[in-house]
Amino acid sequence: xxxxxxxxxxxxxxxKNTTLELITAGRAFGTVGAVVVGAPGSAExxxxxxxxxxxxxxxxxxxxxxxxxxxxxxxxxLSGLAANLQVxxxxxxxxxxxxxxxxVGARVASGVxxxxxxxxxxxxxxxxxxxxxxxxxxxxxxxxxxxSVRPGSVDPEPQGAAGNVQAVELPGAGPTAVTITSFSPAxxxxxxxxxxxxxxxxxxxxxxxxxxxxxxxxxxADVLGxxxxxSRAAVDADFYPGKFQVGQTGVTVSPNLYVxxxxxxxxxxxxGMQTSKTIVxxxxxxxxxxxxxxxxxxxxxxxxxxxxxxxxxxxxx
Numbered sequence: 001x002x003x004x005x006x007x008x009x010x011x012x013x014x015x016k017n018t019t020l021e022l023i024t025a026g027r028a029f030g031t032v033g034a035v036v037v038g039a040p041g042s043a044e045x046x047x048x049x050x051x052x053x054x055x056x057x058x059x060x061x062x063x064x065x066x067x068x069x070x071x072x073x074x075x076x077x078l079s080g081l082a083a084n085l086q087v088x089x090x091x092x093x094x095x096x097x098x099x100x101x102x103x104v105g106a107r108v109a110s111g112v113x114x115x116x117x118x119x120x121x122x123x124x125x126x127x128x129x130x131x132x133x134x135x136x137x138x139x140x141x142x143x144x145x146x147x148s149v150r151p152g153s154v155d156p157e158p159q160g161a162a163g164n165v166q167a168v169e170l171p172g173a174g175p176t177a178v179t180i181t182s183f184s185p186a187x188x189x190x191x192x193x194x195x196x197x198x199x200x201x202x203x204x205x206x207x208x209x210x211x212x213x214x215x216x217x218x219x220x221a222d223v224l225g226x227x228x229x230x231s232r233a234a235v236d237a238d239f240y241p242g243k244f245q246v247g248q249t250g251v252t253v254s255p256n257l258y259v260x261x262x263x264x265x266x267x268x269x270x271x272g273m274q275t276s277k278t279i280v281x282x283x284x285x286x287x288x289x290x291x292x293x294x295x296x297x298x299x300x301x302x303x304x305x306x307x308x309x310x311x312x313x314x315x316x317x
Contacts, residue, residue, distance in 0.1 A: 002057050003030030005081055007074060007091040007100065010036070013045045015053070017196040018092040020156035023053045025149055026090050027159070028121050033057040035081065035168075037074045039067050043165055051163025053156070061168040070178040073170055074100050079107035081168065082144035088123060093148035093252060094195065101148045110142025115252060117153040117275055128271060151195045152254030153275055194227045194244060199257045202229035202246055202273070203239070206262020206283065206302055210239050216306045217261055223313045229253065229273075231263045247272035261302045265290025282306065 004026040009016040019034070026032040034055035036043040043060035050058050061077035082089050082104065089104055091097040093115045105112035116125035117135075124139045125147055140146070173179070194200065201221040203213050213228070221228045230240040232247050246253055248271040258276035263269060265281070265288055273279070274293050281294035282302045291297040298305050 001031055002033035002085055002087060004028075004087050005033050005035055005059075005078060005085070005089045006055070007078060007089070007097070008034050008036045008046065008050065009092055009094075009097075010038070010042070010046055013042075015046060015049050016092075017156065018094070018151050019050075020053050020158070021151065021154040022090045022092060022149055023050075023055055024157045024159075025119055025154045027054060028119055029088055030121075031056045032161070033059055033081070033085075033087075035059045035061060035074075035077050037061045037066055037077050037170075039064065047163050047165055051161055052158055054159040054161050055163055056161040058163055058165045059168045060165055061170050063170045065173055066170060068180050069173055070180055071096065071099055071103070072173070072177045075103045075107070076170055077168055078104045082108045082110075086143040088119075089144055089146045090119070091146070091148050093150045098148050101146045104144075105142075105146045108142065108144045108146075110144045110146060111140030112146045112148070113138050113140050114148045115150050116147045117150050117254075119147050119149065128274075133267065150252050150254060150275065191221065192225070192227050194229060194246075194251050195253060197227035197253070198255050199224050199226035199259075200229050200246070200253055200255045200273070200276070201226045201259040201261065202231065202263060203234055203261045204231035204263030204269075205233040205237065205239075206264075207234060207239060208262075209237075212262075212303070213240050216303060220259065220261075220306050220310045220313075223310050223317070224257075224259075226257075226259070227255075231266070231269050233264075233266075260290050260294070261306055263290055264288045265292065 006022045040062045066073040118126040203217040229246040235245045247269045254275040256277045260281045279294045280296045281290040282298045286299045
């Protein structure tokens with residue numbers, strides 16, 4: 001029996017950390033069913049890792065078209081299974097995950113809760129509202145409520161399970177399906193992916209330019225093995241690419257350590273990172289609102305503090 005469905009995020013035959021988080025969160029409902037959408041053979045490659053993570057059942061929604069269609073195969077698989085099993089659905093709160101969540105909710109006539117940081121067996125979830133000013137408990141109606149869970153908000157706790165694989169038939173592409181005609185993977189470099197990083201070092205307007213990111217933010221991130229983020233102000237000023245924007249209209253992160261360099265702490269930014277386990281802020285303005293949520297704050301010039309921290313960390317390696 002399956003009590004909750006989890007959409008598996010994977011790439012190059014490996015699970016993404018968000019999947020491990022979702023499986024852990026899904027155990028609140030009972031037995032976890034992991035839905036693998038991809039080309040034939042994808043589920044077989046992931047079976048061992050999914051079983052180790054805690055997936056009792058693995059639904060292999062595979063076809064030659066699955067990786068060529070945008071969003072539709074995942075929506076078809078999840079909505080078909082949810083309608084049959086009448087169970088909640090969990091997806092990662094990414095741009096793609098949120099798109100899938102909305103479509104699945106519409107198909108199964110159930111509520112959708114976005115950016116949840118916690119889910120319960122009572123089909124409720126904790127979410128931040130008003131730019132992160134408040135945390136509330138929300139409930140979703142319907143037999144199969146859909147929750148998009150904020151990456152990093154759940155600590156993965158592997159729990160061995162059977163990992164039984166069951167094939168799920170996917171319908172063919174409909175007349176409105178969007179087909180991917182070409183694909184070029186994003187250049188990640190040696191740094192971890194922003195949404196999955198345990199440590200994030202972000203720069204704001206105070207970094208003063210692209211050169212500041214290159215000479216100050218990136219060296220500290222590299223010595224920590226961290227991902228690099230940026231505030232909306234820094235992105236709008238063309239200091240750093242938009243895909244690295246952390247905030248309400250950017251990427252939501254919840255790492256173990258978040259270092260904010262030259263970031264004032266606008267509500268929009270705090271909404272995207274305030275659930276981080278430990279927050280360290282460096283700002284020359286002692287009244288900066290980032291200090292309101294920081295666990296450790298340094299009032300000083302980031303161009304003095306960050307390089308000193310970088311050199312000290314290098315010496316400890």
